[in-house]
Amino acid sequence: MLAPRIRNVVSRLATAVVIALAMQLPTETALAQATSTGTHLILLGTGGGPSFKKARAQPANALIVNGSVYIIDAGNGVARQMELAGIPAQELRAIFITHNHSDHVADYGTLLLRAWLSGLKKPVETFGPPPLVSMTRTYEQYMDWDIQLRIVDEGRPQFATLVHPHDIANEGIIYQDKNVRVSVAEVTHGGAKPAYAYRFDTADRSIVFSGDTSKNAKLVKLAADADVLVHEVLNPEAVDLMVATIDPGNATLKRHMLESHTAMEDVGRVATEANVKKLVLTHFVPTGVATFDLPEVWLKGVRKTYAGDIVVGEDLMEIK
Ligand SMILES: [Zn+2]
Numbered sequence: 001m002l003a004p005r006i007r008n009v010v011s012r013l014a015t016a017v018v019i020a021l022a023m024q025l026p027t028e029t030a031l032a033q034a035t036s037t038g039t040h041l042i043l044l045g046t047g048g049g050p051s052f053k054k055a056r057a058q059p060a061n062a063l064i065v066n067g068s069v070y071i072i073d074a075g076n077g078v079a080r081q082m083e084l085a086g087i088p089a090q091e092l093r094a095i096f097i098t099h100n101h102s103d104h105v106a107d108y109g110t111l112l113l114r115a116w117l118s119g120l121k122k123p124v125e126t127f128g129p130p131p132l133v134s135m136t137r138t139y140e141q142y143m144d145w146d147i148q149l150r151i152v153d154e155g156r157p158q159f160a161t162l163v164h165p166h167d168i169a170n171e172g173i174i175y176q177d178k179n180v181r182v183s184v185a186e187v188t189h190g191g192a193k194p195a196y197a198y199r200f201d202t203a204d205r206s207i208v209f210s211g212d213t214s215k216n217a218k219l220v221k222l223a224a225d226a227d228v229l230v231h232e233v234l235n236p237e238a239v240d241l242m243v244a245t246i247d248p249g250n251a252t253l254k255r256h257m258l259e260s261h262t263a264m265e266d267v268g269r270v271a272t273e274a275n276v277k278k279l280v281l282t283h284f285v286p287t288g289v290a291t292f293d294l295p296e297v298w299l300k301g302v303r304k305t306y307a308g309d310i311v312v313g314e315d316l317m318e319i320k
């Protein structure tokens with residue numbers, strides 16, 4: 001007779017098999033084959049802002065280029081979203097942070113730690129505005145008890161030697177490997193300075209991430225003629241309701257929302273001025289508020305100023 005713990009595992013495995021069959025999930029091999037060549041963009045988290053939200057996960061995106069994984073922003077839940085998308089932690093090559101607001105960086109350390117504990121063997125390069133390097137070292141100290149124990153107790157490799165953090169000092173090209181060339185431009189995001197937008201050029205696609213920004217000429221230049229622009233979006237009409245819900249009467253919060261983000265019509269203008277082929281909306285402000293966070297509302301707001309392809313982003317959506 002099986003021990004209760006084993007029986008539990010067997011029963012969970014059986015359930016997983018039944019669910020996998022019912023949903024016709026791709027096997028790991030099939031998924032690895034599907035992303036082993038070319039460029040694949042997957043939205044991991046499309047929510048905007050630091051407060052509790054059940055409608056969408058916090059900001060994170062994955063680019064898989066010839067099987068190598070590049071993560072753009074690492075909001076709370078990024079590792080879990082990668083698991084749900086079937087993205088292998090072992091293939092993580094680099095992380096790019098747009099700015100250090102917590103909704104973009106909350107699970108930066110957790111992602112690295114969980115990747116390390118999931119069989120990561122190759123170094124990961126990480127980039128972001130200062131103080132990313134010191135944040136990385138501080139996280140290593142915060143988790144030092146766990147890290148040192150697992151090295152001794154489980155034979156894990158050194159964690160610190162696998163993680164190579166970089167503070168971005170200048171605009172222009174910041175990273176290049178056989179799959180991708182990455183350039184940045186500084187954008188305007190209220191008091192969050194510096195904040196960066198990223199452009200990824202691969203053999204078959206060019207993809208730009210606005211990060212959080214107000215309408216910005218440097219972003220238009222960075223995104224010129226790109227295949228895809230992944231842009232944050234704000235519905236200004238929702239701001240009063242949001243402030244009343246989160247912190248009634250907080251005029252500073254209201255000003256931050258209105259001045260540090262890009263309203264729907266301006267998002268369309270940026271896409272038009274940059275002549276991008278496809279506009280993907282993400283980082284929805286508000287997220288999950290009935291009557292506002294609806295595809296038709298976002299589309300209507302942005303369509304007024306952009307005639308190209310518009311995608312209203314959702315968590316775990318692959319952008320073709
Ligand atoms: Zn944000």
Ligand SMILES: [Zn+2]
Nearest residue numbers: 101189192212
């Ligand atoms: Zn922000």
